[in-house]
Every structure is written in structure tokens, then in C-alpha cells.
Amino acid sequence: MTIKDIARLSRYSVSTVSRALNDHPDINQDTKKKILKIARDNNFVPNSNAIRLKAFEENSVVIIVKGEFNLFFSSLIEHLQFYIEKSGFRGFTNYIHTSENEIQTAIRVCAEQKPKGIVFLGGDIENFRKDFERINIPCVLCTAISLELDYPNLSCISADDLAGGAMAIKFLLEKGHRNIGIIGGDISTECSCQLRYEGCLKGFEEYGLSFDTDLYEYSSFDFNDSYNSVKRLIKRHPEITAIFSMSDVMAIGASTALMDMGYSVPEDISVIGFDGIEISKFFKPKITTFIQPQDKIAKKSIELLTSMINGKKPARVLLQTKLIERESVVEHMEVSNVSVQF
Amino acid sequence: MTIKDIARLSRYSVSTVSRALNDHPDINQDTKKKILKIARDNNFVPNSNAIRLKAFEENSVVIIVKGEFNLFFSSLIEHLQFYIEKSGFRGFTNYIHTSENEIQTAIRVCAEQKPKGIVFLGGDIENFRKDFERINIPCVLCTAISLELDYPNLSCISADDLAGGAMAIKFLLEKGHRNIGIIGGDISTECSCQLRYEGCLKGFEEYGLSFDTDLYEYSSFDFNDSYNSVKRLIKRHPEITAIFSMSDVMAIGASTALMDMGYSVPEDISVIGFDGIEISKFFKPKITTFIQPQDKIAKKSIELLTSMINGKKPARVLLQTKLIERESVVEHMEVSNVSVQF
DNA sequence: CTGAAAGCGCTTACAG
DNA sequence: CTGAAAGCGCTTACAG
Numbered sequence A, B: 001m002t003i004k005d006i007a008r009l010s011r012y013s014v015s016t017v018s019r020a021l022n023d024h025p026d027i028n029q030d031t032k033k034k035i036l037k038i039a040r041d042n043n044f045v046p047n048s049n050a051i052r053l054k055a056f057e058e059n060s061v062v063i064i065v066k067g068e069f070n071l072f073f074s075s076l077i078e079h080l081q082f083y084i085e086k087s088g089f090r091g092f093t094n095y096i097h098t099s100e101n102e103i104q105t106a107i108r109v110c111a112e113q114k115p116k117g118i119v120f121l122g123g124d125i126e127n128f129r130k131d132f133e134r135i136n137i138p139c140v141l142c143t144a145i146s147l148e149l150d151y152p153n154l155s156c157i158s159a160d161d162l163a164g165g166a167m168a169i170k171f172l173l174e175k176g177h178r179n180i181g182i183i184g185g186d187i188s189t190e191c192s193c194q195l196r197y198e199g200c201l202k203g204f205e206e207y208g209l210s211f212d213t214d215l216y217e218y219s220s221f222d223f224n225d226s227y228n229s230v231k232r233l234i235k236r237h238p239e240i241t242a243i244f245s246m247s248d249v250m251a252i253g254a255s256t257a258l259m260d261m262g263y264s265v266p267e268d269i270s271v272i273g274f275d276g277i278e279i280s281k282f283f284k285p286k287i288t289t290f291i292q293p294q295d296k297i298a299k300k301s302i303e304l305l306t307s308m309i310n311g312k313k314p315a316r317v318l319l320q321t322k323l324i325e326r327e328s329v330v331e332h333m334e335v336s337n338v339s340v341q342f
Numbered sequence C, D: 001c002t003g004a005a006a007g008c009g010c011t012t013a014c015a016g
Helices: A003-010 A014-021 A029-041 A048-054 A071-086 A102-113 A125-134 A161-174 A191-206 A223-236 A248-260 A294-309 B003-010 B014-021 B029-041 B048-054 B071-086 B102-113 B125-134 B161-174 B191-206 B223-236 B248-260 B294-309
Strands: A060-066 A090-096 A117-121 A139-142 A154-159 A180-184 A216-218 A242-245 A270-272 A289-291 A316-319 A322-324 B060-066 B090-096 B117-121 B139-142 B154-159 B180-184 B216-218 B242-245 B270-272 B289-291 B316-319 B322-324
Touching: A003 A014, A003 A029, A014 A029, A048 B048, A048 B102, A060 A071, A060 A102, A071 A090, A071 A117, A071 A248, A071 A294, A090 A102, A102 A117, A102 A125, A102 B048, A117 A294, A139 A294, A154 A161, A154 A294, A161 A180, A161 A191, A161 A242, A161 A270, A161 A289, A180 A191, A180 A223, A180 A248, A216 A223, A223 A242, A223 A248, A242 A248, A248 A270, A294 A316, B003 B014, B003 B029, B014 B029, B060 B071, B060 B102, B071 B090, B071 B117, B071 B248, B071 B294, B090 B102, B102 B117, B102 B125, B117 B294, B139 B294, B154 B161, B154 B294, B161 B180, B161 B191, B161 B242, B161 B270, B161 B289, B180 B191, B180 B223, B180 B248, B216 B223, B223 B242, B223 B248, B242 B248, B248 B270, B294 B316
Parallel strands: A060 A090, A060 A117, A117 A139, A139 A154, A154 A316, A180 A216, A180 A242, A242 A270, B060 B090, B060 B117, B117 B139, B139 B154, B154 B316, B180 B216, B180 B242, B242 B270
Antiparallel strands: A289 A322, B289 B322
């Protein structure tokens, strides 16, 4: 059933049928009714490949999500979708695997769908540097900020990872912890991890302390992986009394590992997370964490995008994270460890 | 940059360019090389709208997922994708909101993409009954089985929800629990919840007991909602010593609520879940649950689909769930409550 | 091995 | 208000 069939059945031309179907103003209301009835009766579904092939001007915004199962992104998407629709666009979400190249995907999407703009959720700075110049519609990179990325059609938005990392460490130091371990992503390639890590170093510095890099353990953003990472870390450094995990998912994996090893969290070892995803407050102990302002990130992202669509210049926006004290961090009590000396 | 531009640049016809780009056998290798070089040099990306508009025979399988943030589905998708590719198809995932009609989506997808088959992850039996006849390619409904759905192009696959529900209740009864609460979805519309509920009733029956429906509390498949549901349930029935939650997400929300109310899980109240999603073993206490055989479900789904694509008849497949005892259920110790009588 | 032509299903100036 | 025609970017018989 195509528009042609409807034309035949209704004895109108395809042009008129098309106009009826698309709420075109220049059409007789009776004609329109007749045509719409026939379309409905025959369960007509327009072929959007054909529509898009014609329509150079899709009124859409595409979200490209790198990493299908990132709990932080999942909920951010809902917020983004809300603001996209509020701005009068249609939102399409495109999930790609971490190993895929988001810029290649964006190029394809541009060729096919001609969206008005793209929001990247996660992205590899390297991929951007290499090929972003081939994209010429407004884009927002969310959540990562890199000064190296300087294009007239790219805005960046992110939580202040540097400040967040520093705050996390200072918070633990203030609680009396001195043996602090850190688990997080690849600090040589993952932008936000790198910044959080630098923040950590700053936090130590401000207290006149330095961080022993052997207390850092790599983990992907995954329950199982962080579970194993922490086990390795604690075996190497049983003196640790607090752990900063660069995501809540990691904090949960870490806490579970610690409890399985026989430690109490937070009594024996405190754990602090990052992100503020929903599940962090359903875990026991409830995870103390830094909340990324999801709604603000989403709102601002779409503001940036629409203003660029309207010809404005791009911008870089940094948003502050907020500490939420829950149950997984406590003050470190110095156990006096003095051996009796004669 | 289109195929036409490449034709102009290469001084070949569009037909030849198309053949070069598509690995067509009837083409001179030198010609092909030249054309491919030009395509690469110009970052040519084919417009897949145009391709699909032509290609009546896409070699694809579409997964339509109802409910974007269902943790059980998320991991099932990965398995499905694996088997789809293994069978030589390309897999596309289409997320729709719970309120959207999956059959309408399928009809549109058929019109646009002409896939070889569709896998539905979740679905409303009512929608199927109303409009599925309009779909004429092989489909698999996963995970729900309804005898009312009898079409030559629809297979169903599901875990044995009825048996699972019965086993859950019998397990709790065997552990000595007699005051058992249940939280789950809408048992009048959600097929799998309905079956799990019927299973529960059977479980009680086998022990010569009956279930007081006031001990059932509705919850959506969501942390927050189950958190609140359980609070309502326990306020109404403080005598409860064990809860069956129809999903692990609910079990986690429930356990958190109980602990926040001051109960110990499982010492005061045991909680058993359903699904076997990853996070259930990272929660504290680790959730005792019934594992749905995800890999088997995925494998069998694609087997069913491909055999239908090859002209075979549809089938209904029921797979057994498996109890995994972890930490959230313990034996109920009868506290003697005898008042001294004179 | 290559090219000219038709056509996939739709939209949209243009003419009336 | 309506229709005939061109065209979006591609593929594929058909002819040579």
C-alpha cells in the first residue's frame, strides 16, 4: 500500500494525496477527508525512507550514545529527550558500542537523516580530533570538555570532573583517611577519568600529601570489573581505609567485593562514588557520591544546540557536582597500634 | 557527495560506480580500484535511505524493545545480537516506550526496512491480538507465551513463569515462612506477571494453604516504585516474614525499603527475586532469585526465527528457570509467642 | 565489462 | 484547489 495505491483508489493524483496526508493547507477539506479515510481503511503506512530521501530538512535531533549499558547515560537520555521535544524537535537515539567510532556514525546519520543537530553522549577525543571537521551541523559533546576541540559547530558540556575529583579526596582526607585507594577508567585516554584523577592529585597536594600511584587500580565502568579491581587493589594494599570510585557502578562493585572479602563498609573501609545514578541510593550501604546535575546538563545541552542552530557561536560549559553524604563513608578512627616497648 | 559525483569524477557511469561500491562480480578490478579510491578520498557515505528504498530484501532482523530501561532486556539484547549475527543477519535494535504500540512500530519498520524477521522483547498481548495479522514476516515474541496468539508467522518463547511462581512460593514455605507477601506488576494485563501470580496460588495450594490477596501489592518494574510498594505492604501487614518480588529490580527496591524501615534482610524478612540480572548479585544481601536462561532464550529465539524464515512452522517454547540461593532468604524461626496462662 | 534507463515511494515547485 | 512532472540517491534488469 503506497501513496500511489491511495491515488488510484481515491481517483486523485499522488500530489493531492501527499498534500492530504501531510496537512498541507492548500487542499479542499472534503478531498482531504476522503483521502484520509481511504488511507486509514487500508492501514497505510508511509515509507519514511522515501520521505527522508526527499526531505533535506528533517526537523530532528539525534543523540548518539556510546556504550549501550551505561546507567548514567540511560537516565540522562530521558532528560535530553524531554528538552529536545520541548524545543520543537523530534529526538532520535542511536546506540553504538564503545568500540565503534561515534564520528563515523554521525557522518552516516547526517547523510541519511539530515538532522538539525547531534548530541554525543560520551565520545573519544581522539576520534573527534581526527574526523570531526567532516561534520558541519551543530553538535554538543556531553559529557567531556577538551580545549583541543575547537570547532565552530561544537559545544562541550561537562560536570567539573577536576573539581569533583579534588573534592572527593579532600572529603576523605577530612574524614581522617590517609590510606586512600582510587579505582577508575583509563586515565590516559578517557577524558573525564583523566580530569577526575588530576583532581585527586590536587586534593592530596592541598593537604601537603602526595598520591602513591600504586594505589590506583584500573577498572571499566562495570560491576564485575570493579569487583575484581578492588580485590586486586586491597590484596596489594591492605592498609587502605577508603576508596574513591570514579563512578557509582564501580562504587557498588567495589563495596560488594570488600564485603565479600569480610570487610564492613563503611566501618572498615569507606567508599565514595561519582555520578549520582538512581541505584546508588538503593544499594546497602547507600553510596555517598557526587551527583552530576543531570537535568541541568540535559537542559543546557539542548540550549547550546538550539542556539547554535540559530547561528550562535558554540560554548564550553562546566557544571558543578554536589556531594551527597549517605552511608558509605565514615570518619576514620585511628586504631592505636603501639606495641608495648620495654 | 553522492554516487553521481563519483561517477562524474571517475568518468564512469553511476551503474558502474554502484557496482564497484557493492562488490558486484561483473566489474573490472582496475575500474573498481579507481572508483573506490575516489570514494574514499571524498569520504563518500552512501545514503541508506536510498538504498533501503530500493532494496526490498534487506538482510536484517529487527529487535523491538518495549521499555528502554529494563535491565533484564538490556542484557538479553546482547545475547540476541550475538546469535543474529552468527546467523548471517544484521541486527537492528529499536527501543520504544512502554506506552507505545509495538505492533504499529513493527508495521512501520516492515514498510521502511523490509527486515527478514522481528524479535519482540516484551509486548502487550492485546496489541498483538488486535493488529498482528497485519504483519506477514516471521516474528518471535520474547518473553511471553499466550495460547490465544495463533498465527502462522509468530513463535513465542518464555521462561516458565507459572512454574517459577510456584517454585518461589514453595521455596519460601519450605523455609518455614507462612506470612508471605508478593509484589509484582499488573496481573490483569501483564502476561508474565499473571502467570507468575497464578503459579504463586498453585504453590500455596499444594501446601493446602491459600493466599490472602490483600498481601499482594502492585509495583512497576522500577526501584523507586517497588520501594514505596513494600512500605505500604508492610504497614498493612507487619506480620510478613518473606516477600516474593516478581523481578530482581523490585527485590532490590523492596530490600532497601525494608532495611530503611529498620528490618534486617534476611534475618527479619526474607526477600526472593526473579530474573537473575547481573546487579542482583552485587546487592547486599545478594538476592536469592530465579535465573531466566538468557543465553538459551536468545539462542532459541533466533533459531525459531531463522527456521520460520526458511519456511518452517512457528512454535511455542517454554524454558525452565533455575533457583539460585544467595543471601536474601533464610529459614523462618518461629518465635514462641505463648502468653503465660493461669 | 559498461552504460542508459527505469523505478523504489515520496514531496514540491510550477502551471493552471 | 488540483495535476503532471521532476527529482531525492540509489540498484538492477536489459542491451550491447
